[in-house]
Amino acid sequence: AVQEDEPLFELRTIEGGVNSGRLYVLLAETMEDCEAWVADLKHTVKEAIRVQADQTLFREWQQYVRNIYTSTPCQVLVAILIFGNFAANATQFQLVPKEGSSEETLFFIIDLIFSVLFTLELAVNLFAHWLTPFISDGWNVFDFIVVLVSDIAYAVPELPGVNVLRLVRAFRVLRLFGRLKELRGIINALTASLIPVFNALMIVLLVTAIYAILGVLSWKDRSEVRFGTFSAAMYTMFQVITMEGWSSEIARPMFDPSVGPLDTGVAVYFASFVVIVGWILLP
Incomplete structure (x- = not known):
């Protein structure tokens, strides 16, 4: 509201709004400035109302489509x-x-x-x-x-x-x-559960790598194909983990007299690996 005899105007805020309905009195230098301020404020209010109405319409349509979707x-x-x-x-x-x-x-x-x-x-x-x-x-x-x-x-x-x-x-x-x-x-x-499973797999991989190194050190002469290198031993131990023919195809041939004297360490090696990895870690 503009005062008729002074370049003053009042700015009333909305009850319940940010300013809690407070009344502000502003003083301009001249009446012309005062009227210009008021005109700008009225224009800003109208624009804000229009934008709010557009946003409300958009939100209503968006909510309608969301409910259907x-x-x-x-x-x-x-x-x-x-x-x-x-x-x-x-x-x-x-x-x-x-x-x-x-x-x-x-x-x-x-x-x-x-x-x-x-x-x-x-x-x-x-x-x-x-x-x-x-x-x-x-x-x-x-x-x-x-x-x-x-x-x-x-x-x-x-x-x-x-x-x-x-x-x-x-x-x-x-x-x-x-x-x-x-x-x-x-x-x-x-x-x-990916992170806990990944941690468990890292432990399995570490144990398998240790057994692969032991296999190369201990059984390279008995089975060059399966324990000749670290990578070959890792693949061999992976086959043992799968329980796919590991006893008949990998372990038992290493007891054959043609590959050397009987070594009970072979049985301990494979049995301990199956118990630790196959029975304890993987289940």
Whole structure:
């Protein structure tokens, strides 16, 4: 409000706002300055109201689209599309249609349709969760990368290494884990266990390396093929870890009289490794 006889104007704030409805009285040098200030403030208020209205309308539409996108029927539909695309890819690589045949053209069209649908689905997801909620979800980022790479492979077919980009199609089915809550929980649990599992594998690797060194030092003369070098011994011990024919193919031949006198250390060597790694560390 402008005072008629002085270059003063009052600035009233909103009750419950940041300034708690306080009243500010401002003094200008002249009446012209006072009127200019008031005009600028009124214009700023109108612009702020317009921007707020636009933002409110955008948020309302965004919330409406988000409710539809996150609904169970929509997520089930997306999951069906992902599984359908995987089934189509599996069928294509089972039949392996000849280049230039009608079957190859059919599978190309089918995959192109799925790519368009997945691109539209990604666009809807981006609009519904723009921006921080989208990028804060690792599954959304994974979806974005897979769809983007697939679209690049179609948009620029002459791009060097485009065949490598097309391999990403095989990973589309992994997007299914982000749609089904039960599968997503399993994947999240597996991800959380990566560091403990990695630590355990490092211990197994260290123990295996120690036994490989002992094997080269002790049994090189008995089995040059399996314990002649460190790398050969590591591969031999890896076969022992898998329990695949280690006794009949690796351990027992080393008891053969043709390779040397009987050495009970061979039995202790393999038995202790199986107990430590196979029974204690790996389970």
